[in-house]
Amino acid sequence: MRGPLRWVLWDVKDTLLKVRASVGEQYCREAERMGLDLNHTEVNTAFLKAYRHFSSQFPNYGVSQGLDGQAWWKGVVWDTLFQCRVQDPALLNTLAHKLYHNFSSADNWEIFPDAERTLRSCSSLGLKLGVVSNFDRRLEGILHACGLLSHFSFLVTSEEVGKAKPDPFIFEQALQKCGVPAASVAHIGDHYINDYVASRSAGINGFLLDRQNIHKQPDVPPEHRLNSLDELPSRLQQLMD
Known part of the structure; x- marks a missing residue:
């Protein structure tokens, strides 16, 4: 009963909540601040490929494999931007750090x-x-x-x-x-x-x-x-x- x-x-x-703008747009916006000119459609496509790969190889943020959410998402950012010909490790690290924290902000989310x-x-x-x-x-x-x-x-x-x-x-x-x-x-x-x-x-x-x-x-x-x-x-x- x-x-x-x-x-x-x-x-x-x-x-x-939903993401306020596409991931491609948000990645491109942050990359532009670092002097890069990327195409948001290309970045979106690369992101989806990276996200699927990491979700398959390291499910649930790789917790059972020794990762955490921050390391997992930084890996996704690295993979995404590397596909878009961003290959400088220091630049990739900076962008990954900034984007991880950007998505903690209300600016990137819409109620x-x-x-x-x-x-x-x-x-x-x-x-x-x-x-x-x-x-x-x-x-x-x-x-x-x-x-x-x-x-x-x-x-x-x-x-x-x-x-x-x-x-x-x-x-x-x-x-x-x-x-x-x-x-x-x-x-x-x-x-x-x-x-x-x-x-x-x-x-x-x-x-x-x-x-x-x-x-x-x-x-x-x-x-x-x-x-x-x-x-x-x-x-x-x-x-x-």
Whole structure:
């Protein structure tokens, strides 16, 4: 039997926040400050290749292989810019350091218009909020810089716990912090596998945020699908009755 809803867990990237400009544009902007003239389309292509390579060879920021988020992301920057013919090690080190810290700033992130009012609405219902994110250790600083950190009782990041969604371990860690059964917890995210399927598999009330109406999976009923976070509070109220 389902217990009353007590907690709401949140994905962050592309659910509450999104990158303000493309990675290519942001890398090129920083490179220009160092006297380099790069093409943002070429940089974007190189970044995607580097990101896929590092994600495959060093999953979850390489934590199990002795890396951390900062070393992992610096490697991605090195690989990206090296593909674009930037080969000076000192210059690559400087750019990697600057770009890693740039993405900790609110300047590089945009809050979705429906995010903060939905977080407030959920809190006003008496629900507690937490974060479960495949992010590195910068997440707390990013949420603080964006003015969202105070909404959450805890953050669980994949770098911190050593496992990434859809691994059930990261949801188990969040449930321990909630201190209630999975049936008393909801989770909201934009990724079909990592957020919706994984949370549902853990017994959590998962909702799939589909702002662009691109997810066509038949196993997501309409009542589990959100086109906007504004739809969420009424759905949660139904689980509280």
